[in-house]
Structure formats: C-alpha cells, structure tokens
Amino acid sequence: MSDAIVEAIRCELPEFEYSLTTVSWNIHKNLLLYASGGSNASINRKMHVLEDMLESSILAMRVVMNNYRPINTVPFDVLTHIFGFVARGTDMLPVSGVCRHWREVALATPSLWAALKTSDPPSILPLLVGRAKLAPFSMRLGHTWLQSPPSLPDTASIQSMIPTLRTFGIEYHELLPSRSCSE
Incomplete structure (x- = not known):
C-alpha cells in the first residue's frame, strides 16, 4: 500500500474506533439493563438505534475500504x-x-x-x-x-x-x- 493510502486509513480509523467503542458500550449497558428487569419496549428501541448506528458505521468503513482496493485505484x-x-x-x-x-x-x-x-x-x-x-x-x-x-x-x-x-x-x-x- 502506498504511504498516502496508509495515512488516509490512519486518519479515518480513530473515528471508526470511537463509533464502535460507543456502540459496544451501549450494547453492554442495555444488556445489563435488560438483565436487571428493565422495560422491554425501552430496551428494544435503544437496541434498534444501536443496530442502526452499527450498520451505519459498517457501511462507512466499507466505503473507506473500497476506496483503497486495487481495482478502485485504476x-x-x-x-x-x-x-x-x-x-x-x-x-x-x-x-x-x-x-x-x-x-x-x-x-x-x-x-x-x-x-x-x-x-x-x-x-x-x-x-x-x-x-x-x-x-x-x-x-x-x-x-x-x-x-x-x-x-x-x-x-x-x-x-x-x-x-x-x-x-x-x-x-x-x-x-x-x-x-x-x-x-
């Protein structure tokens, strides 16, 4: 990989890591809430929001990764x-x-x-x-x-x-x- 590509990925990674850490922390928090007998409807809504955040993060990561695939550098x-x-x-x-x-x-x-x-x-x-x-x-x-x-x-x-x-x-x-x- 060229130095420019490595540097671009290095700049994008902290944002993705932060998003994934936030989503992981929220999932863990909601699992604890669910285990303690919290409201199912509230937890379901939060879990759907987290699922959407995770899907958005994965999509954004795929866009970044696709930009650096060899065929996309032609x-x-x-x-x-x-x-x-x-x-x-x-x-x-x-x-x-x-x-x-x-x-x-x-x-x-x-x-x-x-x-x-x-x-x-x-x-x-x-x-x-x-x-x-x-x-x-x-x-x-x-x-x-x-x-x-x-x-x-x-x-x-x-x-x-x-x-x-x-x-x-x-x-x-x-x-x-x-x-x-x-x-």
Missing part, C-alpha cells in the same frame, strides 16, 4: 479504455452496477451508452439517449420495435437523438409458414 482513462471493450449500450448496465467507482466512470463516459441493439426493448432508449448525451449514436432496430409502433416517449427519444445518429439499421426476420412435403 485511473479514470484506463478504466474507460477497458470499458470500451465491453459492447456498448445496455451491456454497460451490469458494469455500471459493480461499484461506485465503476458507476462514476461509466456515467461520465457518454460514448459507452451510445448504442441500441436489436434485442433491446424500446423502453430503454430514453435511458441510453440521456446517458449518451451528444456522443455519436448507433441504432439497430429489431422485431421488438417493429411489432408495434413506438410509443410517444420513444418517438420523442428517437427525434432527440437524430442529430447525433451515426448508424441506423433495421433487422426483421419473419418466419415463413411451414408447409409439409406432401403439399
């Missing part, structure tokens, strides 16, 4: 380049859900969202257009789009992206009715 431009190898558009949805750092990088890179595939449902277009901003957009419409006309919001999304449309294609495969050999 520079923005390198991570953007790596994400570029993932097919664009809706394929970025799971990638952007991995962690906060990846989400920030994905959402800050409009070109990663600038594609609509034939398998994508029409309802996803406004999300992609919004995230793609003014990046050149590629669009391939498939059977889900052609079975029924797009709704008004989808039409508005299509119209809003026309200035940035780089490629446009339509794929539609209709199966021929089957015929038996005896006919």
